Amino acid sequence: MTVRFAILGAGRIGQVHAKAVTATPGATLVAIADPMTEAAQSVAQKYGCDIRTIDEIAASSDVDAVLICTPTNTHADLIEQFAKVGKAMFCEKPVDLSLKRVQDCLATVAAEDATLMVGFNRRFDPDFMAVKAAIDAGRVGDVEMITITSRDPGAPPVEYIKVSGGIFRDMTIHDFDMARWLLGEEVETVMAQASVLTDPKIGEAGDFDSVNVMLRTASGKQAIITNSRRATYGYDQRIEVLGSGGMVSAKNMAEANIELANGDGFGTPPLLNFFMTRYVAAYENEIAAFVASVADGAPTPTTGQDGLMALALADAAVLSVKEGRAVKLSEITG
Amino acid sequence: MTVRFAILGAGRIGQVHAKAVTATPGATLVAIADPMTEAAQSVAQKYGCDIRTIDEIAASSDVDAVLICTPTNTHADLIEQFAKVGKAMFCEKPVDLSLKRVQDCLATVAAEDATLMVGFNRRFDPDFMAVKAAIDAGRVGDVEMITITSRDPGAPPVEYIKVSGGIFRDMTIHDFDMARWLLGEEVETVMAQASVLTDPKIGEAGDFDSVNVMLRTASGKQAIITNSRRATYGYDQRIEVLGSGGMVSAKNMAEANIELANGDGFGTPPLLNFFMTRYVAAYENEIAAFVASVADGAPTPTTGQDGLMALALADAAVLSVKEGRAVKLSEITG
Amino acid sequence: MTVRFAILGAGRIGQVHAKAVTATPGATLVAIADPMTEAAQSVAQKYGCDIRTIDEIAASSDVDAVLICTPTNTHADLIEQFAKVGKAMFCEKPVDLSLKRVQDCLATVAAEDATLMVGFNRRFDPDFMAVKAAIDAGRVGDVEMITITSRDPGAPPVEYIKVSGGIFRDMTIHDFDMARWLLGEEVETVMAQASVLTDPKIGEAGDFDSVNVMLRTASGKQAIITNSRRATYGYDQRIEVLGSGGMVSAKNMAEANIELANGDGFGTPPLLNFFMTRYVAAYENEIAAFVASVADGAPTPTTGQDGLMALALADAAVLSVKEGRAVKLSEITG
Amino acid sequence: MTVRFAILGAGRIGQVHAKAVTATPGATLVAIADPMTEAAQSVAQKYGCDIRTIDEIAASSDVDAVLICTPTNTHADLIEQFAKVGKAMFCEKPVDLSLKRVQDCLATVAAEDATLMVGFNRRFDPDFMAVKAAIDAGRVGDVEMITITSRDPGAPPVEYIKVSGGIFRDMTIHDFDMARWLLGEEVETVMAQASVLTDPKIGEAGDFDSVNVMLRTASGKQAIITNSRRATYGYDQRIEVLGSGGMVSAKNMAEANIELANGDGFGTPPLLNFFMTRYVAAYENEIAAFVASVADGAPTPTTGQDGLMALALADAAVLSVKEGRAVKLSEITG
Structure with a gap:
């Protein structure tokens, strides 16, 4: 078909x-x-x-x-x-x-x-898929602690930020989805802290540019997410999963795999610094997965529910920053 | 002299x-x-x-x-x-x-x-000193976000844990000191979450083995600390500092700097897995620094106040876990 | 057009x-x-x-x-x-x-x-192009010594080997072209040594599977090439260029950029192990370069002369192995 | 005792x-x-x-x-x-x-x-010892091809060079010993090429500063050695051993294990650039091994014969450069 x-x-x-x-x-x-x-x-x-x-x-x-x-x-x-x-x-x-x-x-x-698939392209990145495959194959034992580092090379225009829903709903939402995907268990509580460090205009627009989030599931599994709207060295996208038996991590992607050495030391190029070059394979895989689901009448790999849960985590983070406390996800989803 | x-x-x-x-x-x-x-x-x-x-x-x-x-x-x-x-x-x-x-x-x-110097050996590790020197030389611009990963190869005996003051005062205390040292500004608020994931006996002793902490200074600088009492791959001790101009990080130390490749891929040895082998240079430097201070009548590089502040951060983390909220350091230090 | x-x-x-x-x-x-x-x-x-x-x-x-x-x-x-x-x-x-x-x-x-372009796909590999660009930009100063490591995951069928012209003309020929391209000066003398180490059938077919070659230009620049028909860890394709001002090198490409750590240490996946996956971007760039040349009426980036010179180097290497001596390229090209 | x-x-x-x-x-x-x-x-x-x-x-x-x-x-x-x-x-x-x-x-x-032990300090370097241990444990199968990269940060004074016996006897001699040690079989033939690229004064003193050597044993195992008297990025000391079952390599040692990232990319410090800092552990282990041999009346781990064979290989390389041919070690040792 x-x-x-x-x-x-x-x-x-x-x-x-x-x-x-x-x-x-x-x-x-x-x-x-x-x-x-x-x-x-x-x-x-x-x-x-x-x-x-x-x-x-x-x-x-x-x-x-x-x-x-x-x-x-x-x-x-x-x-x-x-x-x-x-x-x-x-x-x-x-x-x-x-x-x-x-x-x-x-x-x-x-x-x-x-049939509705909500696009979370990162789940289809070959390296993150390899991380998930390693987990599913039991190569790190039971998942315990996840560290997600996600930094943009630079902030979007302030005009965009004003209508974006804020950094947690616009940027961290990808990391919330990754955390859910890798934890293999729903999050129970969210704690977040936030600052404006890269550009005061972002603060004037009512948003933050530097945030950290801690997630905890009912069984005690944990994830931390660290976000910044500015990384001078490129688009920083890393995941690290500690389990009872080991650790698996995905590394960043550089513009080229070369190394230059001189009196200053050893240097490698900056990271790919645009989501459309960094995630080119992810976008292709994502569409191929949707095509396969439609052709087979099978469930899509990401769903409307995934979209909803990631948004709920973002809402919880917003509330946590506002009230300086751990927010239960159930407070948000009702 | x-x-x-x-x-x-x-x-x-x-x-x-x-x-x-x-x-x-x-x-x-x-x-x-x-x-x-x-x-x-x-x-x-x-x-x-x-x-x-x-x-x-x-x-x-x-x-x-x-x-x-x-x-x-x-x-x-x-x-x-x-x-x-x-x-x-x-x-x-x-x-x-x-x-x-x-x-x-x-x-x-x-x-x-x-004259009182309180031992925080990690400040004297050559790699962490090189990180600090890079910051002090302005090579990453203004410090914004710090990630400290600190995992022990295995938990100490439960008998020790019972009198240790708990993971925040016994283990995270080193990371609190590193965070203070690298942030260059006192912490204002602490949020922490904690679980027992590696051994239920640790929970029975009233302690945790897996914790994450978020710190925030008055100006909005942030640090996150992730700790586990178990890392099968060795003694995991990493620091990463994001600044307005770049990032500097210290890598782990392996048992040997060799690589073995075969059909399974490329492998390097586990990390040094004992604090006395991992920090051998740090202990030597620490004593040399104390000797130099005493000989010169100069202030010691770490002080009783450093010991007090790290302990206060630990107390704040304990309270944060207990009450599920951001704790101000001033609540602790009075 | x-x-x-x-x-x-x-x-x-x-x-x-x-x-x-x-x-x-x-x-x-x-x-x-x-x-x-x-x-x-x-x-x-x-x-x-x-x-x-x-x-x-x-x-x-x-x-x-x-x-x-x-x-x-x-x-x-x-x-x-x-x-x-x-x-x-x-x-x-x-x-x-x-x-x-x-x-x-x-x-x-x-x-x-x-108009004739002879296909040397490796010149169009993004990483090798980045190496060449670094040289051309003067980032390593004058090129002095080149090391080319080129190992196939496994040997082709013996039936193919018999009609291949031998390892120097079939496999090393790519490395000869890379050496000429990177040295920026024609080779004057060739020394080679060869063995059969991976499969005696290759020797019975009159060929070798393990060879090393040293090249020297008139001004004294040097290159070494090391080849094997067997690398259990994948398709090993590395280049390293030492110049008066520094060194630039291209690293291998793994199946995925992940790392797995456990009690055995830290592991990364094997290399991409097929030339059509390893050099997928190179093949695309190569055709695009040809299209651009034809459309513009411009010289092709690789020529018939490049094909001839690489073959002459292979012939010189064959003779060097046979006679155990340095062979001048002029002996071959007449 | x-x-x-x-x-x-x-x-x-x-x-x-x-x-x-x-x-x-x-x-x-x-x-x-x-x-x-x-x-x-x-x-x-x-x-x-x-x-x-x-x-x-x-x-x-x-x-x-x-x-x-x-x-x-x-x-x-x-x-x-x-x-x-x-x-x-x-x-x-x-x-x-x-x-x-x-x-x-x-x-x-x-x-x-x-009892006579001749000092070849590199055999006692912890990383090279780990390479040898991996070979001896069968982790790469049968040794087939070795690549030794050995580059000094800078040349010694010309006055020293004049009495040094030349680069092959003064510098490459260490690599000849490493090759013998790792090949596990005596070398049969030597081919070498040499240039003066870093300083014409070295040529005026009758010596070379840039050399490559190929070694071959009777059974066809091979080693290549690449030397330069100048490496702007520090003291470059690498070994790579390809075997029938895999590859093992020793990496360089940097001044510190930190990484700095910014708009120029990712950088690590230069290599330790003095043999006495690079090989500090090797010198200690070497003396400890001699002490142990004397105390136990056991054979020393390196011997006069090792010194003689390394020198013979250097003499063969000198002759190979002079005559442009493969030199049999038996021509030298008689």
């Missing part, structure tokens, strides 16, 4: 997925939708697909699945619209910045028995 | 220091004291020094300085005794497990204008 | 290049030729191109360039055929196993003023 | 060994000899030993063993003198720059049944 795709949104991430869809065996790109005519035309021309409106796509019998790559504030509405017409859906995280809205939306998905 | 030493306590750490004293130019070992005759004789014979009682040493005109290597519960009394007779003192951490007792003891030291 | 391609040979490497051509902007695949109908059909179907005979391609006005991916013993004849009809040519190394035949063939290319 | 030592020569290496002897359990330093009164007094004072003449030491009944740390041209005579009076001898390499003189001297040692 070939899965026939339409992509909603021809922006940066829509283009990444357009390339992935056309390169994935068993998938074909039928249509692109975007109110920006030029962006839509560029994708249509490059990959030989139609331009259609979102409503036309919802009504198209030659489309099996949609990739929702529109702005965040449209996600939940689109998911509900396409759930009702029986299209399989892949939606970029987050479903919505409001937990309540996400819960409602997922209720609709469930009621329609629709 | 040659600094003439006596060592109180001929146990494991006393022997380490006896070797360091005799190997340090400008220092000489005059006497050893220990109620265990055999232990005292062994040191006396090996290094050609007298055996005296503690009171004899306090009265000895040929002793300039003492190394207090006796059990923790004797430290404060001995410090007070020797402060009053004008001997320079090096005392193994902690001064006492009670913050109040430490405060009283330090008041006596101050009243007598005595 | 879009460069219109035909590929001669639909075997393993032909398929690699078919994928690269269709993925390269500015290039299009028009036709495939292969006497094995099934192989040709597979490529034609996958990439939507015609199946034609070699002679039909030579006569096709809609073909600008050909990729010669046929067996080695056909290369020289095909180059001459296509040079005469004015097609730009990319030919897999070697042009021929006979230096005389290569010289004659290149004379024809020159007489026809034809 | 305590081994009672005298040291002949109070220069740099004599002082290193004086420290090692006094620190080694089971050894004591009785006397030092040096025509430079000041140097002798300095050692005598520091370690509390007598000053005696060489002849007095030869006649001393309270001296069991001597360390010969005098200039090279005195070694053979001193060995013969002390062999005849029954002292155990440790002599710094080389015994003499003339192979014939070495052979004669060793004949005297044999005739007197004397």
Whole structure:
């Protein structure tokens, strides 16, 4: 079976997925939708697909699945619209910045028995997959303590930060998902602390740029997350898992695997410093996994529930910073 | 000037220091004291020094300085005794497990204008010193976020744990001192979480074996500490400092710097797994620094105040775990 | 301008290049030729191109360039055929196993003023390109001593070895090209030694499996090459360049960038162990470079002369082993 | 039994060994000899030993063993003198720059049944010992190909070079010994090439500064050695052993195990750049091994024969460069 795709949104991430869809065996790109005519035309021309409106796509019998790559504030509405017409859906995280809205939306998905995958690209990174595989193969014994280091090369524009939902919902959310995935057990309590250290404008916008989070599960497993909006040496993305039998970690990816030595010592290049170069394989694998799920009628590897739980952890972190205390996840999810 | 030493306590750490004293130019070992005759004789014979009682040493005109290597519960009394007779003192951490007792003891030291260095050996590790030197040279800009990973190869006997004051006062205390040293600013708030994951007997003894701590200074600098009593791969001792201009980190020390490759991949040996092999250079440097301070009449590089502040951070962490909230250091130090 | 391609040979490497051509902007695949109908059909179907005979391609006005991916013993004849009809040519190394035949063939290319690129994929590997860029930027000063380590995971079938021209012409030839490229000066003398250590069948076929080579230029720059047909840990491909001002080196590529630690120490996965996974980016870059040269009418980055010189070095190494002496390259090239 | 030592020569290496002897359990330093009164007094004072003449030491009944740390041209005579009076001898390499003189001297040692250890300190480096242990434990299978990289931070003074016997006898000799030790089989043929690249004065003195050597044993095992008198990044000392089952290698030692990251990438400090800091543990282990041999009456771990064979390999390399051919070791040793 070939899965026939339409992509909603021809922006940066829509283009990444357009390339992935056309390169994935068993998938074909039928249509692109975007109110920006030029962006839509560029994708249509490059990959030989139609331009259609979102409503036309919802009504198209030659489309099996949609990739929702529109702005965040449209996600939940689109998911509900396409759930009702029986299209399989892949939606970029987050479903919505409001937990309540996400819960409602997922209720609709469930009621329609629709297929929804929420994009957490890092789970599909080859190195992080190898870490997970090592855990699943029992190579570190029981997971006990996880350290996630996640630092952006630089902060996004303040205009973006203002509508982002804040660092915990915009940036740490990826790390919350990784923590859940690797802990293998739901988080019970969250403690967080936050500062503004890299740019006072971020503070003026009501956000933080430097945060640490501690998570604890009912059985006592723990994870720590350390985030900064600034890492001069590139996009810092590391994971370390300590278990009863050992430790497994994923290392950073440099621009090139060379080393230069001189009187100053030994040097290697900075890290890849853009998420689209750092995670190029992850984006391809993610779409391939969605295609495989749709083709097989199998559950998607990441779900709406994953999106909801990561957002709930972000909400708990926000509350922990505000009240200076450990927040139970159940306080958030109700 | 040659600094003439006596060592109180001929146990494991006393022997380490006896070797360091005799190997340090400008220092000489005059006497050893220990109620265990055999232990005292062994040191006396090996290094050609007298055996005296503690009171004899306090009265000895040929002793300039003492190394207090006796059990923790004797430290404060001995410090007070020797402060009053004008001997320079090096005392193994902690001064006492009670913050109040430490405060009283330090008041006596101050009243007598005595010299007291409290042993935080890690500050004298060549790699950690190189990290500090890089910070002080401005090579990472302003310090923002610190990650300290500190894991023991295995837990001490439960009998020891019962009298240790708990993991925060016994193990994390070293990391609290490192954090203070590297942050360059006092900590304002402490959040901690703790579990028993490696051995239920540790929990039965009222202690934890797996803890994470977050520290925050008034200006928003942060540090996280992750501790476990079990690391199958050796003694894990890492520090990473993120600053506005870059990052500096100290790596672990392996048993040998070799690599073995075969069909399973590439392997390097486990880490040195005993604090006395891992920190051999640190112990030597520490004694050399004390000798230099005494000889020059200069302030010691670590002080009673350092010992007190690290203990206060430990007390704050204990309270944070108990009450599930951020604890202000001022709640502890009063 | 879009460069219109035909590929001669639909075997393993032909398929690699078919994928690269269709993925390269500015290039299009028009036709495939292969006497094995099934192989040709597979490529034609996958990439939507015609199946034609070699002679039909030579006569096709809609073909600008050909990729010669046929067996080695056909290369020289095909180059001459296509040079005469004015097609730009990319030919897999070697042009021929006979230096005389290569010289004659290149004379024809020159007489026809034809474009010929000989495939030395390693020059297009991103890491090796970064090494070359560092040298060209003066970051190691004047190049003095090069060490090239090149080991295959395992030997090819003995049937292949028998017709391969021997290890120096089949395997070391890549390293000879790298040495010439990085030395920036032609080699004057060659010394080589050779053994059979991994499989006596290789010796029975008249070849070696373990060789070392030393090269020296007129100005005294040196290179050493170490080759083995067996490396249990994967495909070992390293380069190290010492210059007057420093050293630059390219590291190996592992299956994943993770590390596993336990009581046995720290382990990382084996190396990628197949040239088509190890050099996937190199093959893409190589075709892109050819496309760019043809589109611009610019010289190709690797030439027939490069192919000839690498073969001459291989012939010199063969003679050095036979006669146990330093062989001047001028003895070979006449 | 305590081994009672005298040291002949109070220069740099004599002082290193004086420290090692006094620190080694089971050894004591009785006397030092040096025509430079000041140097002798300095050692005598520091370690509390007598000053005696060489002849007095030869006649001393309270001296069991001597360390010969005098200039090279005195070694053979001193060995013969002390062999005849029954002292155990440790002599710094080389015994003499003339192979014939070495052979004669060793004949005297044999005739007197004397104990002679020739110093090849690198065999006692902890990392190289770990490499050898891995080989002996069968962890790489049968040894096949060895790569030894050995580069000095800078050349010695030209005045020294003129009397050094040349780079092969002065510098490569250590690598020849390592190759013999690790190959586990005597070398049959030697090929070498040499240049002057770092300083023309070295060429004017009749020597080279950049050399490569290939060694081959009767069974076809191979080793390559690459040497330079200049490495801007420090003292480069690496060994890599490929076997039928895997590879083992020893890495370099940096000034500190820290890493600094910023916009230029990741940097680690230069290598330790002096043989006395790089090989501090090796010198200590070497003396401890000699002490153990003398105390036990056991064979020394390195012998006069080791010194002779390394020198013969150096002579073969000199001849190979001169005549541009593979030289059989039997041509040299007769």
